[in-house]
Amino acid sequence: MAKLIYSAIASLDGYVEDAGGAFEWAAPDEEVHAFVNDLERGIGTYLYGRRMYETMRYWETEGAGPDAGPVSSDYARIWRAAEKIVYSRTLASVPTARTRLEREFDVGAVQQLKETSPTDLTIGGAELAGQAIAAGLVDEIQLLLNPILVGGGKAALPQDVRMRLELVDERRFAGGVVFLRYAVTG
Template sequence: MARLQYTTICSLDGYIADADGAFDWAEPDPEVHAFVNDLERPVGTYLYGRRTYETMAVWQTIGGPEHPAVENDYAEVWRAADKVVYSTTLDDVSTPRTRLERSVDPAAVRQLTDQAPRDVGIGGATLAVTLLRAGVVDDLRQFLHPVVVGGGTRALPDGVRLDLELVEERRFASGVVYLHHRRR
């Protein structure tokens, strides 16, 4: 059965971007990147908000000997998945296997996940907030970076309570810590 998974890279104080919108501190090193690649292989569909989609669409064109093998691998994983982009401002999408939706319907997302042959991944905190508030997210996967940014875009929303169980953890040489929690 497919699971709806929110995976985020965030600072130790819980932000995906700092107050200026920068997230250069979050770039994964090769060890973390390879782990992410393996973690994302089971994902058959990504759900994105506009900003995250525009950031991730670069993976459609990355590839070749000028890029590290770990990046080429992730590009293949990304291109193999379907994408759903939720946006009221985009006129169209620029990547194959991608469809545009004008509004987020948590019940439709739950139905998509329940009928999917592979896991469904949520990309982007704004979209994740909507789905976390609706109670349809199955798994939270965080890559905590050893940096405190002091403000910005939060990875998790205020005002939502989730009872979770820790199902996996891993520490990387860079100091990044991976935590995988599942809803009870």
């Protein structure tokens, strides 16, 4: 069975965006971006909420041009090769290739996708991931913690959810970012 992985870039105080909705502080440097590429290389399907999809669809047309560096070009290829499912009640359509639109997050359908997928899946967007975490669908949580405190905003992890995690990997980067990978154990 495939794993469902929640991966997020967050501030040290646990936010994916600040109170004003900004997240420019989360842009990875080349070392971190190359590491993320390696993490995502085996992902077959991305599950996105609307806002995360609108951010990530940048990679549909960017990252592969003559001005793009090798790390960005690599990520663009990885992103374009994967299937994408976007959960939104407001989008009329999704203009990117290999992408389908779903109006509701269906726990049973995601569980079936995990059971039938030959590759792991990721879920992006803190709100959508929070639903999946609360439903017990997420098998692994990967956090890239940035050396910044933003003081509030959108939390990376849901409130009112209690679960045990086991640290299975960690890495420290030159710029102060720390990667933590946890398996959900109960």
